[in-house]
Amino acid sequence: MTPVAQIPDDNIADIQDYKANSLWRLTLRRIFRQRSAMVGMSILLVIALLAIFAPVLAPYDPTDVLIGKEDGIKKRQPPCIHLLGCDEDQPQHFLGIDGNVRDVYSRMLYGARVSLQIGFVVVTVASVSGTILGALAGYAGGWVDNLIMRIMDIFLAFPFLLLAISIVFVLGPGLINAMLAISIVSMPAYARVVRAAVLSIRETDYVEASRALGASDFEILLKRILPNAIPPLIVLVTLGVATAILDTAALSFLGLGAQPPLPEWGTMLGSERNQLFSAPHLVFVPGVAISMTVLAFNLLGDGIRDALDPRLVHAGVKTE
C-alpha cells in the first residue's frame, strides 16, 4: 500500500459532495438528451395533469347514468363534438356514451387517476418488499439466502398472469386484491435485482473499509450498500409501473380487478369488448389510453436504463 497524500478533512467532504451531485446530474442530463425518454416524460406529464384535474375537466360524474337526464340519449352513442360538426342542439360527449349510458370522456379522466394509483401502489409495495427480501438474502447469504431465493424462484416458475389470477381467485375479485396479487407476483424480480447488486457491492473495498471501521451490519446495508444498489432498481421500478398498469388492466378485463361502477380502463375495455364493430369508440379509447400510458413508462424506463448503464455511456454520448 502506498501512503495516501494528506488531504484536509473539509476537502474530503467537498469531493464527496461534488461526486454525488455529478452522478445524478449527469444521469439526468443524459435522460434529457434522449428523445424517446423525453417523449415518454411528456406523455406522462399530460396523463398526470389530466388525472389531477379530472374533477375540473370532466363534464359529468363518471358513474352518473344519463338515462332520462338528456333528451334522446341512447347507449353506445358515438362521440359528439360541436367543433367537428355534431349538431349544436345535442350535448357534447367528446368520446361518446358507453353501454350503461355514461359519459366516456369523464370516465376516461377518472380512469387515469385509477391507473396511475394502481401503477404506483403496486410498484411501491412490490419494490419495497422485494428490496427488503433481496437485500436480506444478498447480505446474509447462507441458508437465509437459499430460503428466500428458492421461494422467489418458485414464484418465477409460474406464468406471471396465471399466478396473479390464481391469487385473485383465492383472495376474491376486487381492485385491492388485484393490486396485491400483481405486487406479489412482481416482487421476485425486485428481490433478484437487489440481491445481485448487494452481492457485488458487498465485496467492494469501501464496504470492507466501513466494516473495518466498526460499522454495524445494519449501517453498512442501509448506508453503503443500498444507496449503490438503487440505479438498477430505478430502471426496474419505472418499467414496473408499466407492467403493473397493464397487468391490473388485464385482470380487470377478465372481471377480476376493478369492479363496476369504478371507471377503470381495463374494466371499460372488458365490458364493451363485444362492441368492437358496433361501437368501436368504446373499445378503442380505453385501449389507446392503456397502451399510451404503458408506452410512456417504457420509454422513460429505457431512457433511464441507458443513462445509468456505464457500458452504454460512451455509445449514448456519441450518438447524441
Add this chain to the structure above:
Amino acid sequence: MKMKNKYYLLFVLMLVLGLALAACTSAGGDEPAGEPAAAVEEPAAAVEEPAAAVEEPAAAVEEPAAAEEPAAAEEPAAAEEPAAAFEPISVAAENCDYGGKISSIEAVDELTVQFNLCKPDPAFLAKVAFTPFGIQPAEWLAETGGTGELLEHPIGTGPYMVQEWVRGDSVIYQRFDDYWGEPAFAETAVLRWNQEGAARLIELQAGTADYITNVSPDDFATVEADPNLVLLPNASPNILYLAMTNTFAPFDNQMVRQAVAMGIDRQRIVDNFYPAGSEVASHFTPCSIPGGCEGDPWYDFDPEAARALLAEAGFPDGFETAIYYRDVFRSYLPEPSLVAVEFQTQLRDNMGIEAEVVVMESGEFIAESTDGNLDGFYLLGWGADYPHVTNFLDFHFSAQNPQFGDPFPEIYGVLEEASQIADAATAAPLYEQANNAIRELVPMVPIAHGASAHAALASLGNAYVPPFGATQFYKLDPGKDTLVFMQNNEPISLYCADETDGESLRPCQQVVETLLEYADDSGATVPELATSCEGNEDATVWTCQLREGVLFHDGSSFDANDVVASWAVGIDAANENHVGNTGGFDYFSYLWDGLINAPE
C-alpha cells in the same frame, strides 16, 4: 473429484433427456394411456352396485333384470343374444303419500309403457316431449352408474351420436346411419360456442359457422343488411327475473322484497338494454302462454313508496348486498354485464341499496342459485320448454324448488291444485290466485320478456328456430359434409336428465330422443320414440305405444324397459344410478311435484 463430475454429467444428461421426453409425450400420448385404466375400473364398479341395491329393501325399483345386469357387465356378448326373453320392469312409489304425481311407470310389453299418475296431469304430453326425459339404454345407465362417462357420452337413438367432446372447444357428432327416421344431411356436425355475440357473428360472416344462436341486439341490422345471412327471429317465450333468496337477511323480510319490486324502473331497462319487440313483464309467465297472465299486473315503478317500505322494514338508508349473474348471453338477457350494472345503479339511486356486481362461472352460478345458496340478488331467467303455464310457475314455485329460499305454501298449494285441471277456463281463477300471491310475496321481481334472434348462412338449407326445444341439427342442410353450429356457451354436461341449462339441452337433443317431440313451428307434440300416447278420461293413466325397430347408438335395440329405466334413474331418488352431474334432477322433481323416495 473426477467421479463426482461424471455423476453430475450423467445427472444433467438424464434431466435433459427426461425433459425432452416429457415435452414429447404430453402433446398427444396421454389419453390412450389413461383410458384403458379407466375402462378396467368401471365394470368392477358396475358389478358392485347391484349388490348394494339388493341390500336396500327401500328401493322401489322391482328389477328382475338386476340379476342379469352384472352378467351383462362381465360378458358384453350376453346382452346381444336375441334368445333372452323380455322381462318387463317397472318403477313405483309405495303409495301416493309422497306428494308427487308419478305413481308408477311400467313396461306392459316390449313396446308398451304405461304411466300411472297419482293426480291428473293435462300437461303430461307436453312434459314428456321434453329433452330431460330422454331415453338411454338401461344397460348403459347401469354400466356408468348414472354418472362419469354418462355425462360425456350419452347413448341415444337420435340422428347424431357423440363422437367426442373436446373440453373448452367443441362437441363433435357423427351421423348415426341406423337412425329410424330421416337421416341427417351432414355426416359430421360440430357444436362450438362463444360467449361473445360479436365473435359469433364474425364466425358466421367468415363462413366458419353455419348457424349461430343469439345475435347481439346491436347487430340485428347488420345481419338483416347482409345478403349472405338470414336473421331467424326466435318466438320462444321467456322471462328475466331479479331473484332474492328469502333465507338470507334482509330478504327474509317481505317488505324489503316488496320495496325492491316497486323500486326498479323496469321500463327503463327494457327501453335501453333490450332489442325491439321485447316487453316489460306484467307477470312471471309471458302472456303468449295460454292462461299465463291472469291476475293483477306487476307494481308500477314508485321509488318513494319503495323507500318508505324500506324505512318501515328498518332500512331507511338501504343496505349492502351483491348482484350475482353469469356472463352468458340468453334470449331473456342479451347483455348481462350491462343489465347487472344498471340494476346496481337503480338500486343505489332509487333505494340506497349498495350492491356489488359479482360475475360467476356459468355452471357454478346455476348450481348455487338454484340451490338457494346466493345471499344477494341474482339475475336469472327462463325460456319456455313446453307451452304450458306449469313450465313457468310450477317449475319455479313448486314446494321442491329452493331457489328463492323457503317455498311459499300460498303459491305452491294453488299451483298443485291448478295443474290437475285440464280445462283452461276452470284453472284460470287458480292461476289468478297464484299470480296475485307471487305479486304479494315477491319471491322475485319479473323484469322483461326479451326478443331475440338467431342467424344462419343464407346457403344453409332448412334453417329454422322452433318455438320450443332446440334446432335439430339433422334437419339443417349445409350442402357439405360438415355442419358447424355455434351456441353461446359450453354445455355443462351431456346427461340432460340432470341439467336445466339450455346450452346443455341443445347438444343433448341431437343425441337422445324422447317419447314425443315438439313440432317445428308450434308447441304441439308429435310422435318420436312413441308412435302414440293416450290418456284415460281423467288424465291419470297414460299408455304409450313405442316405435318398432329403433336402435341405440351402441347397436342395442330400444324397448319399453329402456324407457322405464331412464325414467327410474331420474324420478326415483333411491335408484342406484340416481347420481347424475349434480344429483339435483330438477326437472323430474319440479315437473312431477317431487321425486319418489326423496331424502327428507
